[in-house]
Amino acid sequence: MQNALWQRGTWWPALAIFLALATITFYLILIASNWIYLGLGDTFYFFTQPRMWQRFWLTVWTSTVSTCFSLIIGIPAGYALSRFSFSCRNVFASVIDLPIVVSPAVIGAFLFGITTRFPFDLISEHYNIYIGRNVYGVLLVQFTVTCAFCARLMKAAFDSIPPKFESVSRSLGASNFRTFFKVVLPMAKNGIMASMIVVWARAAAEWEGLMLFVGASEGKTDIMPFAIYLDWNGGMMGWVVSMTIVCILMAVTAMTAMRLIGGKSHVW
């Protein structure tokens, strides 16, 4: 037995499968511990409270709006990053990727600087829209964190389509824009929808950027990930754990939907 294990190298798949099972168990316990802690009765109690669902809908609509903005910027930017080559491309791509590589908490701090300067101070003067400790601040943070993320996912979606189809379409006389809208976008549709869901889930999970830039006002800017921190500081453990369960369910639902739509997505 010992001999076979070492000579035929069987220890390697055994180790690999053991580690896989161990990590899966760890993550399952990590997620399931909330339910075990809270129990079924309390879960029902907190899930029927209006405070919970108010926060839930706030999370849903803010992340939907910021996902829309991210998509408007991210789809064309992802296409450009996927198809065109230009000089110093790595440098440009690195700067674009910085907001998702640097800790989001730091991004929140950096947003202080940008909102007191040129475009934003004019907006707040002329249109009476203050971007800061209100829901606009939440949207700005979510947009900043997901925009580059969206472009990166879109780049992956467009990368999976061979450029041959575009050349064929153009050689048959279609204009570049017609090719993009009639050939590239329909082909990338699944990838784009899958990425859209991931971006939405990422926006709904944003908390760290809000810590410094927005803060939470009860009922106004307390989207669910932030409300967890808020109630944690308030010592309301039942609320915290039940909201964590909702966040986990949102994430799992989004990822399941992504898999169902995107099939075998290139992203993961």
Next chain:
Amino acid sequence: MSGNPPTMAGTRSATGDRTIFKSFFYSFTGFMFLFSAYLFLSNLDQLVVTEAAIKTREITSWGEDREVMNMFAGGFWRDAYFWKSLNLTLMVPVITTLIASLVGIPTAYALSRYRIPGKAAIEVLFSSVMVIPASSVGLCLIVMFNYGPFWNLQQQLGFRFAHSIFPGMILASFVLSFALGLSAWKAAFDGVNPRFEHVARSLGSSRWRAFRTVTLPISKSGLVAGVILAWTRAMAEFGAVLFFCGTFRELPPARFSDLEKVLHIDQADFLSVAIWAQIEYGNVEYGFALAFILVIIGGLSVYAMHRIGAKGYIW
């Protein structure tokens, strides 16, 4: 009858059309570049202490080190806390990444090659860990380790995971960086045709030898990209560390073990947590100086990632 013959429609100024097309798409990329660059550069003046800040500190009389706080960038290089925090931030993600790679590369190989039941559910599990809010991850860790059987186990063994640097902070940064690295490693192994390995085994290699000499060299660049990815994610960790470990600056020296003192990581925080704590405290220049250091480290690592040409990653 119209002026132009119909055949002209396809040939109208193809190059001019291409230029408009390209500049349309470049404008969005350019917007993102400018937004990102402006986001970081517009904060450079936060490093300089203003008169208003000095006056505010006179009124509120924070701390005895007010002279140092009024220096450029909060005089961060004169603070032992900064050097200890930098030490910690460079050390902990490296250990985390090492553990994550040792555990994660075999796991990714198993998930990529072998028939494990419920593989779709497993992939949903690992990918949803990445979009669970960091506050939830931190809370899950708290609930898992501070209650129930794990808590009793820690009581019996006489140590704690929560609020400690060595098991705690590594564990908190491990959860997300492992999940992210796993996605890249799995993508790297998925990209390798299993037939190569079968050929090697039919020629008499053992399973381990087939993996080491065939699959590993082919998927090397993808694996390295995953390692960098796991490292940057561990570096950018904030939420889980804040929830699970808290801050260490104000804790008494007796709380830290001799090993932590020898390594100069006692009474120090993760850099992102330190930034948050300093800015909340009112030491804004100091916090932004630390933030720029984090940005430089992150920029270098993402540039390395682009140079390697990492594929199958999302962060």
